[in-house]
Amino acid sequence: MPAFLFKRFVNAAGVMLAVAFLAFLTFRFVGDPVELMLNEQASQAQRDELRVRLGLDKGFVLQFATFVGNAVRGDFGISYRNQQEVFTLIAERFPATCELVLVATFLSLAVGIPLGVYTAIKRDSLLAKALQFISVLGVSLPSFALGILFILVFSVTLQWLPAFGRGEVVQLGWWSTGLLTASGRKALILPGITLSLFQITLVMRLVRAEMLETMRTDFIRFARARGLPSRAVHFRHALRNCLMPVITVTGLQIGNLIAFALVTETVFQWPGMGMLFVQAVTFVDIPVMAAYLIVVSFIFVSLNTLVDLTYAWVDPRLREDALSGGANAR
Amino acid sequence: MKKAWLLAAVAAFALNGAVEAKTLKWGSAREIASLDPYSFGETFTLSVLNHVYEGLVRYTGDLKIEPALAESWETVSPTIWRFKLRQGVKFHNGNPFTADDVIASLARVTHDTSPLKGNLPAYKSSKKIDDFTVEIEVNGPYPLLLNDLTNIFIFDKEWMEANNSLLPTDSGKGVKGYATDNANGTGPFKVESRRADSKTIFARNPSWWDKPQHNIDVIEFIPITSSSTRVAAMLSGEIDFTNVAPLQDLPRLTASSEVKVLQTNELRSVFFAFNLGDKLVESDVKDKNPFKDIKVREALYRAIDIDAVQKRAMRGLSRNTGALVAPAIPGYEPSQDQRLPFDLAGAKKLLADAGYPNGFSFVMNCQSDSLVNEEEFCQAVAAMWSRAGLKPNLSLAPRSQQAPKRVKGDFDAISFGWANEPMIDAYSLLVQVLRSKSGTGGVFNWGNWGDPRIDALIDKSGVELDTPKRIEMMKEALKIAKAEHLFIPLHQQPMAWAMRNTMASTVQASDNKPRLWLTTMK
Numbered sequence: 111m112p113a114f115l116f117k118r119f120v121n122a123a124g125v126m127l128a129v130a131f132l133a134f135l136t137f138r139f140v141g142d143p144v145e146l147m148l149n150e151q152a153s154q155a156q157r158d159e160l161r162v163r164l165g166l167d168k169g170f171v172l173q174f175a176t177f178v179g180n181a182v183r184g185d186f187g188i189s190y191r192n193q194q195e196v197f198t199l200i201a202e203r204f205p206a207t208c209e210l211v212l213v214a215t216f217l218s219l220a221v222g223i224p225l226g227v228y229t230a231i232k233r234d235s236l237l238a239k240a241l242q243f244i245s246v247l248g249v250s251l252p253s254f255a256l257g258i259l260f261i262l263v264f265s266v267t268l269q270w271l272p273a274f275g276r277g278e279v280v281q282l283g284w285w286s287t288g289l290l291t292a293s294g295r296k297a298l299i300l301p302g303i304t305l306s307l308f309q310i311t312l313v314m315r316l317v318r319a320e321m322l323e324t325m326r327t328d329f330i331r332f333a334r335a336r337g338l339p340s341r342a343v344h345f346r347h348a349l350r351n352c353l354m355p356v357i358t359v360t361g362l363q364i365g366n367l368i369a370f371a372l373v374t375e376t377v378f379q380w381p382g383m384g385m386l387f388v389q390a391v392t393f394v395d396i397p398v399m400a401a402y403l404i405v406v407s408f409i410f411v412s413l414n415t416l417v418d419l420t421y422a423w424v425d426p427r428l429r430e431d432a433l434s435g436g437a438n439a440r
Numbered sequence: 441m442k443k444a445w446l447l448a449a450v451a452a453f454a455l456n457g458a459v460e461a462k463t464l465k466w467g468s469a470r471e472i473a474s475l476d477p478y479s480f481g482e483t484f485t486l487s488v489l490n491h492v493y494e495g496l497v498r499y500t501g502d503l504k505i506e507p508a509l510a511e512s513w514e515t516v517s518p519t520i521w522r523f524k525l526r527q528g529v530k531f532h533n534g535n536p537f538t539a540d541d542v543i544a545s546l547a548r549v550t551h552d553t554s555p556l557k558g559n560l561p562a563y564k565s566s567k568k569i570d571d572f573t574v575e576i577e578v579n580g581p582y583p584l585l586l587n588d589l590t591n592i593f594i595f596d597k598e599w600m601e602a603n604n605s606l607l608p609t610d611s612g613k614g615v616k617g618y619a620t621d622n623a624n625g626t627g628p629f630k631v632e633s634r635r636a637d638s639k640t641i642f643a644r645n646p647s648w649w650d651k652p653q654h655n656i657d658v659i660e661f662i663p664i665t666s667s668s669t670r671v672a673a674m675l676s677g678e679i680d681f682t683n684v685a686p687l688q689d690l691p692r693l694t695a696s697s698e699v700k701v702l703q704t705n706e707l708r709s710v711f712f713a714f715n716l717g718d719k720l721v722e723s724d725v726k727d728k729n730p731f732k733d734i735k736v737r738e739a740l741y742r743a744i745d746i747d748a749v750q751k752r753a754m755r756g757l758s759r760n761t762g763a764l765v766a767p768a769i770p771g772y773e774p775s776q777d778q779r780l781p782f783d784l785a786g787a788k789k790l791l792a793d794a795g796y797p798n799g800f801s802f803v804m805n806c807q808s809d810s811l812v813n814e815e816e817f818c819q820a821v822a823a824m825w826s827r828a829g830l831k832p833n834l835s836l837a838p839r840s841q842q843a844p845k846r847v848k849g850d851f852d853a854i855s856f857g858w859a860n861e862p863m864i865d866a867y868s869l870l871v872q873v874l875r876s877k878s879g880t881g882g883v884f885n886w887g888n889w890g891d892p893r894i895d896a897l898i899d900k901s902g903v904e905l906d907t908p909k910r911i912e913m914m915k916e917a918l919k920i921a922k923a924e925h926l927f928i929p930l931h932q933q934p935m936a937w938a939m940r941n942t943m944a945s946t947v948q949a950s951d952n953k954p955r956l957w958l959t960t961m962k
Contacts, residue, residue: 141840145847148481152558153880163553187614192636193479195616202636261672265588273672274664275638280681379664381637387470388665389637392700392809394840397614 115415122411126177129407133400134174142166143190143394164190178401187397191389196401199386205285206276207375207382211367212304215360218309223356226317227349230325233318241314248311257304257377274379276430301378305371309363316359320352353424363415365410370410378402461657462961464943466954467670467943471637471663471878476619477593478548478608485859486591486954488661491624491642492532493593496523496542497586501947501958503768503864505586509537509594509626513548516906518581519564525572529649530803532623532630537570544577544597544606547828548550553610559862560588560881581903583910584863591862599624612944628652628957629659637663639853654957674699674938680961681946685938687755687813698941702948705759705932707766708859710739710811712821712928715887720852724835731852737925739790742783743828744821750931753816757934763870764918766932768950770907771914776922779929787828801831802852807839811857812933818855821930830840849886857933858884861951867915870898874921893917 144161161167165176182189186196229238265273277293279286288294324330325348333343372384379385383402390398450691473480477489490498496510510523529537546566549556563583578585600606603618623631628650629642642659644652662679664670667686673679675696685693685701693699714731715721723730730736747758761778765772780837791799806818815836822832832853835842846854860868875881875898876890894917901913921927935952946959 139509139841141838142844142847145839145843147553148558152555152883153561154877154883156558157883159552160555160612161480163610165612188609188611188616190611191473191480193474193609193611193616193620194478198616199636206461260674261669265678266672266676273676274669275662279635332455339566377666379637379662379666379669381635385637385665392492392838392840 118411118415122408125209125411126404126407129403130178130181130400133403134170134177137173137396137399138170140391140399142415143395143396146393148188155214181401181404186401189390189398190395191393191398192395196397199398200383200401200405201284202286203386205287206380207368207371207384209288210298210301210305210371210374210380210382211364213298214306214309214367215364217302217306218313218363221306222310222313223317223349226314227321229314230318230321231344233287233322235278239387245311247305251307252373253304253308254373254377256307257301257374260300260304261377271300273300276381301374301380304377305367305374309360309367312359312363313356316356317349317352320355321348324351326350331379350424354421357420357424358417361413361420365406365413368409369406449736462655463658463660463680463960464656464681464956464961465660466956467664467673467682469663469667469670469682470665471683472640472661473801474620475631475634476609476617477622478556479617479620480557481951486593486862489593489623489625490627490716490953491629491659491956492623492627493595494627495592495594495830496525496589497646499590499864499949499951501955503949503951505590509542513586514649515905516575521576521578522569523574523576525574526649527572527651528934529548529626530647531599531626532645533596533599533760535596535598535624537596537626538596538882539574540571541594541597542566542574543568545592545595548600548606548608548889549592551608553612554608556592558610561589562588563940569892575933581905583874583902583905584867587863587865593625595619596624603692608820611786612708623805627656629656632658635759641809642680650957652957653960654855655960656956658809659956671930674940677940677942679940680942681937681939681954681959683937685936687757687934687936690755690757690936693938699942700939702939702946703757704935704938704948704950705766706859706935707768707861707864707950707954708811708857708933709761709764709766710758710855710857710930710933711764712930713854713856713887713889713926715852716851717849719801721850723801723852724831725796725800730794730796731744732803733794734925735790735794736796737928738780739794739828740825740830741787741788741925741928742790742953743824744928744930745782745824746779747782748824749817749820751815753820754934755813757810757936758931759934761929762922764927765866765880766859766950767859770872770911771918773915773918776915776918797829799829799831803833804834804853804855805842805846805851806834806836806855807842808836808920809841811855814855817930846886849888851887854887856927859951864951866918867898867901867910870894870914870917871902874917874926891920891924891926894920 144157148157150323162273189199192199206356211347222230225241229241232238261273275297276288277297278291281288288298330343330348333347372388375382375384376388387402443831460502472485472488473482477486477493494508496508497505498508500506509526509529511526513521513523516522525539531537542616543566550560550563560815562578562585564577564579569575605617605619609617609620628645628648630645632641632643634640640661644657664673670682671689674682690701694701700910716732718729720729761777763772763777804822806814808815822834825832836868845851858869858873860866873884874894875885876895877885897913897917901910904910937948944960944962949953
């Protein structure tokens with residue numbers, strides 16, 4: 111187990127380094143922050159001087175090396191635009207994104223799994239067919255269109271839910287949560303659903319396909335032959351065997367959602383990491399962009415590790431094997 | 441007993457009053473950079489922070505300069521200005537405002553690492569005469585010091601000393617400053633709380649030195665980046681006011697009985713400028729630069745059907761112009777506002793006369809996120825130039841990508857907008873854009889345009905302290921630029937605000953800056 115975690119840790123460092131390298135390679139093409147930082151009246155000399163002070167006159171290898179050197183010491187610099195420590199900026203925004211993603215993930219599992227089971231068991235019923243059809247819509251509707259549609263219906267016309275923002279938040283140490291206030295919970299509904307709709311349909315279709323597969327296997331037939339009630343057959347035996355791919359996909363999707371919730375965040379003015387990243391791109395805020403990409407790659411690697419650990423929990427057969435990283439394969 | 445009743449009634453009344461605190465929810469299109477006005481050179485951030493911090497002088501609702509923290513001023517010599525400061529002014533933390541604060545603030549804003557250093561180009565030094573008198577020395581005779589000072593906000597020296605913020609933050613050093621997320625000004629509102637990207641709350645400053653013309657108790661400043669969400673929030677009543685009402689949604693906002701749209705034209709004038717170097721960057725004419733021929737520039741001018749641009753690309757909201765500066769800008773001359781007429785046949789003939797009967801190709805650099813409907817009007821003009829036989833190659837991308845190319849002169853034609861802010865004087869356009877590159881002038885002269893006659897006039901007007909004479913010189917310079925068709929003017933940009941019927945009135949000046957201290961609610 112420690113060996114496995116250590117391996118993953120080294121892995122993570124490698125991925126982060128590679129991401130940072132690629133990021134710095136592209137930063138030369140995203141524009142010039144100095145033109146945005148100084149206003150109209152600054153002279154050319156002032157512009158050049160600021161460029162030198164920011165180290166932007168140096169080649170990208172040197173810039174990259176400086177960045178890595180500082181990052182190792184935990185120093186990500188300050189944002190060009192906000193003049194705040196980059197790490198604080200990201201840490202401030204992280205809880206918002208994290209809560210939104212967790213709500214979306216919870217919704218996708220809570221709704222997606224039962225629907226998947228239902229459409230698999232009653233696959234010829236009219237409702238199952240209708241659900242199948244709707245799920246195609248869910249996969250193909252872009253989230254900004256959906257978000258705006260929700261806002262028009264639920265905020266402008268019905269006036270039930272807020273169109274933007276996080277509502278009142280409560281500060282618990284460095285973590286800010288909207289889950290403890292009524293307005294905070296209300297504010298989570300629309301963005302949560304918008305972000306989860308794609309996920310719901312994904313989980314539903316995945317569970318359905320897996321269920322159909324499993325229902326054909328011998329052990330299910332035996333279970334039926336033994337006269338087990340169909341509830342037990344479906345949920346205890348069949349579903350449990352379908353969960354492996356669902357866990358994989360959900361785990362990886364959490365990373366995806368955290369990194370790319372930015373469309374939903376922009377539509378709902380959700381003060382999360384995605385908004386921060388969009389702003390950083392607009393103002394060529396290189397320290398923020400670099401740190402954001404590093405953080406996101408770290409999240410991806412950790413989630414992958416977590417997914418591997420959960421495998422073992424769900425499937426005892428994999429316990430020895432997965433945790434030793436495949437070295438003791440029997 | 442009777443007394444107790446009375447007390448209860450008074451208490452209830454007071455409570456009632458507290459409940460009915462007038463809160464204005466301001467939905468803006470973007471977040472301010474930080475609470476430190478000297479941290480990022482951006483007009484919008486300055487205009488928001490002007491509610492908290494003030495300068496020695498300020499603009500009125502119709503853009504005239506009036507006393508603010510300074511009561512009066514005089515020029516002791518052509519290079520020395522003496523300011524009498526207002527007495528009895530207090531910062532939000534209770535500290536009195538004195539000459540030391542002015543000197544410390546000027547030192548901070550003109551420090552080498554301050555991104556706003558350029559906002560006070562003529563500053564040399566400042567000196568305390570007594571607690572309420574300050575002398576500012578400038579590099580040479582400089583007529584626009586007051587204009588520049590409208591945007592130089594005054595900090596409290598003691599507060600800066602106590603919080604180690606006498607110097608501006610330096611992105612290069614990577615150390616955060618105290619003033620970045622704390623504020624202490626003298627303005628009509630003080631910062632109560634701030635949560636970036638969500639909400640910044642400003643509360644009324646009860647001990648403001650000026651007699652308030654507003655009746656607002658609390659301003660909630662809420663950035664809403666997505667324009668459709670902002671419109672939705674306006675319609676649903678979640679915000680009362682926005683200073684960026686998207687043009688494409690104006691009909692929807694106007695249709696609502698609860699929303700009022702305020703629409704006018706900005707100070708910003710938009711035009712096309714050309715690379716007038718020896719060769720074009722991307723063209724089938726390799727040996728020379730066709731734009732150097734005035735006939736070609738005139739042909740491009742005549743080929744633009746400005747009414748079509750106005751109607752289609754600008755949704756009928758822009759104001760067509762022939763002048764390079766807006767009417768509200770000193771230096772504007774009505775007779776220069778006449779456009780050359782749209783004349784396609786004439787344009788073709790001019791091109792043929794200049795030796796390009798089949799036109800030529802060139803790259804046209806426009807930005808997708810800078811001017812109002814820039815994408816649309818660039819496409820329209822490119823199509824019109826094609827009709828005249830030219831082959832414009834339209835390059836459209838965000839500002840962050842296009843700006844470096846523009847600055848390097850890596851273009852043949854560019855769309856360009858200039859508001860003459862924060863100076864609100866044609867000298868801004870002249871010295872920054874039209875002037876040939878020199879020590880401090882011509883920073884935006886990206887395409888090697890310029891004319892020695894214009895340069896001479898600019899330099900002369902820059903040291904002329906007699907206002908009427910100075911303005912004549914600027915008009916003369918602009919006249920030459922117009923006669924040479926150095927730039928092809930298009931229009932003044934439209935701007936639109938929207939307010940709900942919770943608001944009674946506001947002042948919409950053409951510098952597009954909300955002044956909520958001149959705003960009343962119902």
